Structures are given as structure tokens and as C-alpha cells.
Amino acid sequence: MGKSLLAGFLGLGMVLAGTSNLYALQAGGVETGDLETGSVVGQPFKELTVDASFFALEIGDTKVWYPPVTVIDFKTRPGAPVLLKVTNKATAEHGFQLTAAVNQSAPTVLHTKIVLKPGETQYIGLPTSDLFYASGSVVEYRCHLHPGHVGGKLLMLK
Structure with missing residues (x-):
């Protein structure tokens, strides 16, 4: 009886240890909204500094997200969440997709x-x-x- 109980607690401990890593990978989460009401990880957007701004523009017949390359240096900035400002200056509706899926395919990407x-x-x-x-x-x-619209890349210096 004692060995069964010990084995049960050991198995439960191993299961809990394995799931804690899963939750760590899903910590935080991306949030979208406006400057006044939005927040991420408990910090209001209006209290954060905008790290990068992106603009949907029409240059002749070409629709682009500007700038084509953005660099964020995490070695020199504080550990606060990253705040991106996205503005559509074009005459039509546009989407903005930010993804690391080209580098990985995990469910937490x-x-x-x-x-x-x-x-x-x-x-x-x-x-x-x-x-x-x-x-x-x-x-x-x-x-x-x-x-067909031209996108860009966000480079992170870690």
C-alpha cells in the first residue's frame, strides 16, 4: 500500500513538472487595442513607450508596409513589454500580420x-x-x- 501511494505521488509530481513548462511557453500573450484602453501583461498601453511604428502606404501602384525593416535592440531597452503602433494611411482596408511562423510551427508560435x-x-x-x-x-x-502587398521584417537584437 505504501509503495503504491509513493508511486502515485511520484507520478503526479512528474506530470505536474511536465505541464509547468507548457504553461511557461504560453505566458503573456499578444494584445491589440487602442492607446487609452489597451493593456498587455497588466500594463496599460498609455504607460508604455512605442517601440516601433508601422504604416500601410500606397506608393504609386504598390501597397507596402513601411518601414521595410525595423530593428529593436533588447540589449539596451528595459524589460517592459513591446508596444507597436500600426496605422493605415492608405485609402483601402489593410491587414497587418506579425508572425514568427516562418521560423517555427509550434502551437505557441x-x-x-x-x-x-x-x-x-x-x-x-x-x-x-x-x-x-x-x-x-x-x-x-x-x-x-x-x-501581393509588400511586407517587412522585424529584427530583434537579443
Whole structure:
């Protein structure tokens, strides 16, 4: 009886130890919203510094997300969540997809999509842990509504 009880507790301990890693990979989570009401990991967007701004633009006949390359140096910035400002300056509705899926395919991969009306601005809050779980140092952004539009890359210096 004592050996069975000990084996049961040991098995339960092993199961709990295995699931704690699963929860750690899903810590945080990407949040979207406006500057006044949005928050990520308990911190309001309005209290965070905008780390990068992205703009949907029309240059001639080409629709692009500008800038084509954005660099965030995590060696020099505080450990606060990352706040991205996304604005549609084009005349049509555009999507903004930020994903690390090109580097990995785990269920916890960084992947967010928003749709912006002309002139609309939204904010995306990202816990630094979600960015660091992304394999490699490059995350791509593009318009998920229009595959022909030009996207860009977010380079993370870790």
C-alpha cells in the first residue's frame, strides 16, 4: 500500500513538472487595442513607450508596409513589454500580420492579425517572452488580406 501511494505521488509530481513548462511557453500573450484602453501583461498601453511604428502606404501602384525593416535592440531597452503602433494611411482596408511562423510551427508560435480601416491606428502589445520564444531573431509582418502587398521584417537584437 505504501509503495503504491509513493508511486502515485511520484507520478503526479512528474506530470505536474511536465505541464509547468507548457504553461511557461504560453505566458503573456499578444494584445491589440487602442492607446487609452489597451493593456498587455497588466500594463496599460498609455504607460508604455512605442517601440516601433508601422504604416500601410500606397506608393504609386504598390501597397507596402513601411518601414521595410525595423530593428529593436533588447540589449539596451528595459524589460517592459513591446508596444507597436500600426496605422493605415492608405485609402483601402489593410491587414497587418506579425508572425514568427516562418521560423517555427509550434502551437505557441507568435502570430497576430488585425484589420485596419483607412486612417485607423491600433496598438499591439507583446510580452518580451513571446518574442524571445520565437526561433531566430527575425519576425515578419505583412498584409494578410492582400498577398501581393509588400511586407517587412522585424529584427530583434537579443
